[in-house]
Amino acid sequence: MKITFERRAALSRPVLFAAPVIALSLAMLTSLILFAALGKPAGQALYSLLLEPFVGWYNISEVLLKMGPLMLIAQGLAIGFRANVFNIGAEGQLIIGALCASALPVYFPEGSSPLMLPAMIAMGALGGAAWAGIAAGLRVRFNANEILVTLMLTLIATQVLNYLLLGPWKDPHGFNFPQSVTFPDAALLPILLTGTRVNISLLAALLVSALAYVMMRHRFSGYQLLVGGLAPRAARYAGFTEARAVWVSLLLGGLMAGLAGACEVAGPLGQLQRSVSTGYGYSAIIVAYLGGLNPLGIVVSAFLMAALFIGGDNAMVSADLPVAAVFVFQGLLLVFYLASLTFIRHRVILNWTRRA
Amino acid sequence: MAPLLQLSGVSKRYGGVQANAGIDLRVDAGTIHAILGENGAGKSTLMKLIYGVERPDEGQVFWQGQAVALSSPSDARRLGIGMVFQHFSLFETLSVVQNMALIVPGSKAELATRIRDLGAAFGLSVDPQAMVHSLSVGERQRVEIIRCLLLNPKLLILDEPTSVLPPQSVALLFDTLRALRAKGMAILFISHKLEEIRELCDCATILRQGRVTARLDPRQGTAHDLATLMIGRPMPPPVHPTPHGLGEERLALTALSFANEDPFGVSLKDVSLSVRGGEILGIAGISGNGQQELAALISGEIALKSSASSVTLMSHPVGDLGAAARRKRGLAFVPEDRLGRGAVPDMSLADNALLTAHSRGLVQNGFINRKAERAFTAECITRFDVRTAGPQAEAGSLSGGNLQKFIMGREMMLNPSVLLVAQPTWGVDIGAASEIRQRLVAMRNAGAAIVVISEEIDELFEICDRLQVLHKGHLSPSLDVAATSVEQIGTYMIGAAA
Structure with missing residues (x-):
């Protein structure tokens, strides 16, 4: 039997929206079976995972809190992914961004200048961009694969974070916990929704999404990146340089991840701690693809992924699920999404060949 | 006696396009049968149905009188049908001989010898050990022809086989095909070169918009008659440019040398040319002799950091500039590969x-x-x-x-000072091809400098003022079209000129 995939002609928008829906349904069904096999209350687990995040104002606000960094990072990554530049190390760029932003309040713990916060944000964003820039430079100069380099730089970033928190930056009054001093008020982002932890970085993330949309749809620079991703030889023919695409993709991705890192320490954390690295940088890869690498789609998928994070926390408490179960669910979601997208874009032709 | 191959009422539809509608065809052993039609007339689809690549929606295929349902090319090969595709169907990551070994029995050493023998016999020289990805389109087509001949088929389908051969080799190929016919082989010959069909074929079936519009003996009637039947209207006349005053020098290569890092690529040695406003310079030669490299060196897709002055545009050295910078200086370029490069x-x-x-x-x-x-x-x-x-x-x-x-339209609408066109009419139907040539001549008359890289000698003679021939990375001296002959160009094409 021969199985061939034939690309379908034009696809309507509603059909493309079907992929995430199908993926979510299949991931739910599979995890239901998995949870049941683990001997956990499957119904309760799914309720905690999928519905509880939307029950009550507190839960919803926590979803919004997590949505911000996911959206920020995913927007930056998606630009690179569409240009065939695969930045897998957003987690490391987020850590470096958080470090750079933390330097100010760590060295000026009593600081009260209104310039402190903007400077932190700028340092965080630039730090993330510089970290990703290492990978860009190595790729352009030595053709070093950016997937490996960004991934390895993440490991280095984690060690830098550990070193600072266990050594020079450790809070002297912190009972030896690996964390920095708590930041002064001047180093904290204003709260957006009173009574919650949601700060104005959510607005920044939405603004970045709008800018990403404009760039990819209406800017010539975005178009050049798309051409480089879809047809590298056409880009060379037109004179769009590959080096520029690599630099732009990685710097933008690093900038966004660094910004997200700065917003974490200046937002919900209020200090630098190891838990700044919770895997946003990796989850954002899933967010970017679930959103179809489309700036608007990413807003939706970031919201869904954030809800999954909150739901996962809930499920660990209420249904006694292991933490790995949440990652399994995320993984299922991505795999089913890519699979359903393939089946939506292609027609499968089964050819039962009879041997003469 | 039953015909070797017979089709009755064969139809094939792709989505909304009726590619073939109720086609009847009869091919007898020992004949060369031409299939004529414009691009999109359904020739390729019909060949795919015969070769088992596609299955007809309706109608029946008979082989030596027996109804057959071909479901794959290997079925077709088992019956004795061989096909040389217009577009390569070779594995790029394998060598020539490895590609052959996939469908031809025998040890690799044995195959390599047979490949060399066939190559020598038919002027199809190919290194059996070369990797296919490093071969040009023209060389790949040579490999296809040899691969088919290795199988000694009863019916050989050739889709535009002569488009990549120099005139001397076309004559050799025709001798080969005639010899095969004499041995009783049937040949389906697809070509848009009407003179060739009149010279070689015993009968012709003409397709237009998926239907058979005529069956005739091509030796009776003129090429003009055939063209009219094929495109459904009288053929546009050829457009020999009339000489006129030349402008200033627009593009020049001066002793340009390029050492190709790709071991299978072609290095250019000491290439010089000069084009002035109001003239068309043709670069003749079989592809794979440095055409791709030459085009990329002129377009800026390959920039030479160390020798800026080896390429000049409007008298400015641009050899070290990239494609975008050269476009800004008035260069436009139509590359030979349309999908993925030109678009x-x-x-x-x-x-x-x-x-x-x-x-x-x-x-x-x-x-x-x-x-x-x-x-x-x-x-x-x-x-x-x-x-x-x-x-x-x-x-x-x-x-x-x-x-x-x-x-072509997009690049022409840029009103370039210099237009570089590689293989302008490759795979383009006769009506469109003549239109493209007319527009090139019109641009020349309007004062543009044009370089045309083409394998089609007739085309070059029709529209060019001067010709240079590229062979193994060397460019011949400039030859005035009015004072040279196809044979002389052909001699340069195979490197036999003294």
Whole structure:
């Protein structure tokens, strides 16, 4: 039997929206079976995972809190992914961004200048961009694969974070916990929704999404990146340089991840701690693809992924699920999404060949 | 006696396109049968049905009187049908001999010897150990021809086989085909070169829009008659350019040498040429002799950091500049590969116009002006008669000829000082090809400097003022078209000129 995939002609928008829906349904069904096999209350687990995040104002606000960094990072990554530049190390760029932003309040713990916060944000964003820039430079100069380099730089970033928190930056009054001093008020982002932890970085993330949309749809620079991703030889023919695409993709991705890192320490954390690295940088890869690498789609998928994070926390408490179960669910979601997208874009032709 | 191959009422539909409708065909052993038709007339589809690549929606195929249902090319090969495709069907990551070994029995050493023998016999020289990815389109087609002959088929299908051969080799190939016919083999010969068909074929079936419009003996009647039957209207006359005053020098290569890092690529040695406004320079030669490299060196896709002055545009040294910088200085380029290089298949025609026409007011302050983009595209579609649903159609959905008209139109609408065109009419139907040639001559008359790289000698003789021949990375001296002959060019093409 021969199985061939034939690309379908034009696809309507509603059909493309079907992929995430199908993926979510299949991931739910599979995890239901998995949870049941683990001997956990499957119904309760799914309720905690999928519905509880939307029950009550507190839960919803926590979803919004997590949505911000996911959206920020995913927007930056998606630009690179569409240009065939695969930045897998957003987690490391987020850590470096958080470090750079933390330097100010760590060295000026009593600081009260209104310039402190903007400077932190700028340092965080630039730090993330510089970290990703290492990978860009190595790729352009030595053709070093950016997937490996960004991934390895993440490991280095984690060690830098550990070193600072266990050594020079450790809070002297912190009972030896690996964390920095708590930041002064001047180093904290204003709260957006009173009574919650949601700060104005959510607005920044939405603004970045709008800018990403404009760039990819209406800017010539975005178009050049798309051409480089879809047809590298056409880009060379037109004179769009590959080096520029690599630099732009990685710097933008690093900038966004660094910004997200700065917003974490200046937002919900209020200090630098190891838990700044919770895997946003990796989850954002899933967010970017679930959103179809489309700036608007990413807003939706970031919201869904954030809800999954909150739901996962809930499920660990209420249904006694292991933490790995949440990652399994995320993984299922991505795999089913890519699979359903393939089946939506292609027609499968089964050819039962009879041997003469 | 039953015919070797007979088709009755065969139809095939792709989505909304009726590629073949009720085709009847009869091919007897010991004949050479021509299939004539414009691009998109359904020739390739018909051949795919015969070769088992596709199955007909309706109708029946008979082989030596027996009804057969071919479900794969290996079925067809088992019956004794061989096919040489117009577009390569070779594995790029394997060597020539490894590709052969996939369908031809025998040890590799044995095959390599047979490949060399066949190559020597038919002037199809190919290194059996060369990797296919490093071969040019022309060389790949040679490999295809040899691969088919290795199997000693009863019916040989040749899809535009002569388009990559120099004149001397065409004559040799025809001798081979005649010898095969004498041995009783049937040959289906697809070509748009009408003189060739009249010279070689015993009978011809003419297709237009998926239907058979005529069956006749091509030796009776003129090429003009055949063309009229094929395109459904009288053929446009050829357009020999009339001599006229020349402008200043626009493009010059001076002792340009390029050492190719690709071990299978071609290095250029000491290449010099000069083109002035108001003339067309033709670069003849079989592809694989450095055409791709020459085109990339002129376009700027390959820049030479160390020798800026080896390429000059409008008297400025540009050898070290990239493609974008050279375009700014007035160069436009139509490459030989349309999908993936000249156009992005997954993007709309409008977005493909943006690829090189962005400097024509299509981008303002970094923003894409969609209105201007659509207007430019629509004008290109109308002026160059691109058959498509509109500016929003994906480039990949256009037929090869239509896409070529679009790319050619886009580059011409840039009003370049220098236009470089590689293989302008490759896979383009006869009507569109003659239109493209007319437009090139019109641009020349308007004062542009044009370089045409082509394998089609007739085409070069029709439109060029001067010719230079590329052979193994060397460029011949300039020859005045009026004072040279096809034979002389052919001698340079095979490197036999003293």
